[in-house]
Amino acid sequence: MEEEKKAEKRDNKNDQRIWSWGAGTEGQLGTNKLQDEHLPQLIHQPSLSSVSDLACGGAHVIALTSGGKVMSWGRGNSGQLGHGEVVSNSLYPKIVTSLNAYFITHVSAGWSHSAFVSDSGCLFTCGDGSFGQLGHGDYTSHCTPLKVSFFANQHVAQVACGMRHSLVLLKDGSQNQVYGFGSGKRGQLGVSKDKIKSINLPQVISAFEDAEIVQIAANGDHSASLSVDGHLYTWGRGFKGFEDVHSPQCLNSSLNFSKATLGWNHALALTGEGEVYMLGGNHLGVLSDHQSINRPKQIPVDFREANLEKVPGLDGIKIADIATGSEHSIIVTGKM
Template identity: 70%
Template sequence: MEEDERKEKEKEKQRIWSWGAGTDGQLGTGSLQDHTLPQLLHLPSVASPISSLACGGAHVMALTSGGKVLTWGRGSSGQLGLGEVVSYALNPKPVTSLDDYFITRVSAGWSHSAFVSDSGCLFTCGDGSFGQLGHGDHTSHCSPVRVTCFVDHFIAQIACGMRHSIVLLKGSSTNQVYGFGSGKRGQLGISKDKIKSIGVPEVISELEDKEIVEVAANGDHSAAISFGGHLYMWGRGFKGVADAHSPQRINSSLRFAKAALGWNHALALTGEGEGFMLGGNHLGVLTDPQSLDSAKQLPVNIKEGNLEKVPGLNGVKIVDVAAGAEHSALVTENREIKTWGWGEHGQLGLGDSCDQTSPLTVSLGCELDEAESIRVFCGSGFTYALTMPYNTSLQ
């Protein structure tokens, strides 16, 4: 009874905001409009609070602490997992076909979705035309289908890129990383040769001895973090950097805890709360205008890193980072949200559609309770903020 009462209090306190592109219903506001300022949402009641979100090209997945999933936004490829193809869903709907499973992880690609259960099962749905669903073919599905090639394995994590997927398997002695889907820019990390696409997951052999604990994907990029905090990246090269068809370790003594990938940039967060940027200079990805001239001189090797520290924080630690197609967001230890980059659809939440080359503070229009923490999530042109109690376990 006490546990039920605690969950009810958490649900009552939880708040979710969205802003940016909304023309496919991905903001959850009940309309098909862009919003340049954060909108406080009134989502349908669920049995337990939302613990995490995943934002794709124009759809959103909400994972509850009770293992259930809600989806909304664009559904034209079946990526909402609702059993039918819909142009869009204005309001969150439950993925009922997974009711017999306790889902612990979700990930959203451009137009495909993936779900991992507490028993290590992997399910995918949506666009399968590049093999990104992992079923060995190029068929699309409007309901989640179990990826049978992993039936004898335990899936720990899934990360969906634009048209590819990266899976982390947890083994008894080591963790293995697999890739499937589009691979022409090297984002699968399985071969030095250009691979158009594969539908059957293949192991990334160069990571087999690295003890990988986290994976990430977006656009034509992939990343992994090892137990020791080493960051590996592969796929489409950022500006001035060649494509990497196998994982390349970022040459840094820093110990990384999280990586967030955009289409032309990446963010990396250390365990000490320092944030770094990696990538080109398009639409404010690099914050220093002087770097626009020097970018042509960047070495053409991802191993060099080209890391630039996120400026303007005056020593304040970062607790969360997220990357959209061409914009970035972070949360400071003071629970401030800051955004920068591409702003055409209002995805920076600053009240306009301007691009920004430096992180600026987003106003949510209210104060946060001392017992609340906050996280940020980015889709291709939109942003979400989610509050939760400090003691809530996060995806």
């Protein structure tokens, strides 16, 4: 009897299921329907039983399996699904067959483009390229993932897709470099103090010459990175009430962060002690701090420090992970 219980526990552990809900008119829920869902719906696809990571874009989803395979579904009008053709939408997950020869370890989804990193450090991109966000040296869109030749002899560790721009974290021996490409009108590329409309080839962000970056993030017209010693850098469109920042600025804080995520109007930062802080807007309650919301509006002397606030209502709770959507946030709690 005891052995049967153990076997049942193992089966339950291996019985991974994926659920989706919300806007679904582009097929992004993977339910084989073009409709919104107000409650979580089980995606009935056996191929999703071993998913290790998910990336959600404007209206498409990329799934990465533990075996290094990639599937995608949802809106495909710009080729962002990578299936070799432009489609209005895909109602269920389909394997990106052109990547089958590679073991993919990291994926990212922008508004209408996608990016994939292999275990050998190769970068592939597809989808809308009209702002140069694919990094191929042109403004052409591609419906099949194409290797970014700029990094042919280098090792890409991470990629992050924003609305119309992309960031790449390059592992170069003991030093990591960050590159930006695509739309730069709000400073989100971080490659120049002057305004840049767009660039179509990766350009290094020189502000990190003295910092070892271990994580990058992008969403909307925002960009962020974390250094190995826990310093948070942000650049791009200014959070509500503040000017755009055209080069990475280190947050003036004594806190050490372990992860950062970006929404359209806010950012979350997780400390090594399991506390969550927020930068940016309180629109739609993403801050949930009524005192902050009703506080008289004024521009502080050092807004980057004053605008960082601990998310209220979490005292005594250790946070294990964080995630942000365009205008919402999610936290995963752990034991203290």
